[in-house]
Amino acid sequence: MIACGHSNDQMSSCVLDEETFCRCCQLFLEHSHSLCDGWSWQLVKGSEEGYLRKVALGNVRIRTSSNPNQITDQYIQGASSDQRQGRTSPFTPHKENDDDHNDEQYYDDDDGAVCCMQDSRSSGVIQYEYHILYSYSYQTPVLYFRASTLEGRSLSLEEVWDGVHPNYRQRLQHGPWDTITQQEHPLLGQSFFVLHPCRTEEFMRPVLQAALEEHRQVNYVVTWLSVVGPVVGLDVPLSYCTKVPAPSHTSPSPLQPPALQTQPD
């Protein structure tokens, strides 16, 4: 069950049990298949444990080896030119507001795009492999990933930090070791990057609390992935929000890990 809060209700703490995790993953997978979004369920040999896996290509900022302080920017963020000139504000207070801000314009100097020198030697295309595992100690999902260039070179931790979406960069720089580190994959024993799960509860709680109050349920994995995915370049299309149901607590669980659609490793 998913639980959040302090009542006797099923949803009474912000943790996730493994069975519900599997159910959430199954429902998640069904939508992924309909979108051809590339997720699959992987079983670990000799075990009933499994995880969600996806391989994707993406652009990332890479420090060029010749000039470590120069970042090649492969992103184009959405700053418009007249924004920078301060001519129009994208954010204006709604006219119905009672406050006296109506005549003020709030300028958003979006500095999300920093275009530096393009280095033709760095390809900028990175292959990411994402794994969603269940953590027994945290009772939450955990995102593991690894990244390599198309030539097969694994990215370093610093390069991965460089590749974090600008929206999260400032917070990351304040505590990089709180966020993304390099660890051994608990099922595969290989070196992966991992997004720390220790505070998943903090950003899941508002969602679970609201659902509890409104007597509805959420798909924990969908909500969780929507928060953590974009940090490391993993896109979660909006349709996951509306098309993936929450697991039903009344139906029997057909979704023990071996029943999930699998692919050979």
Place this chain on the structure above:
Amino acid sequence: MSDNAESPTETQKCDPSTTQQPTEDSGTTDEKKKIDVLLKAVGDTPIMKTKKWSVEKGRTVQSLSQFISRFLKMEPNEQLFIYVNQSFSPSPDQEVGVLFECFGSDGKLVLHYCKSQAWG
């Protein structure tokens, strides 16, 4: 969010690939048109004095997030989380106009925001 917790009836429009292309309108591009956004704080997050905003459709969630962060004078070690439909965190690159099409009701898009030092 409002009582409207069910999915939009026209679920097709939540697929960004089928979003209609902007049309010309008296010389104004679609992205310049504004939508109404209602910002709601959750938990201990400070409540913005001004909650209702008119936002250009083409603005991204990241842009809005930066705006709220500055408005709330957030510390560098804090992270803002934004939720749509109280169940999903839209991608920072998502345009608010698309969110409005999928989740807008009563002529506005309700977004919940939460400040945290959390990560992971």
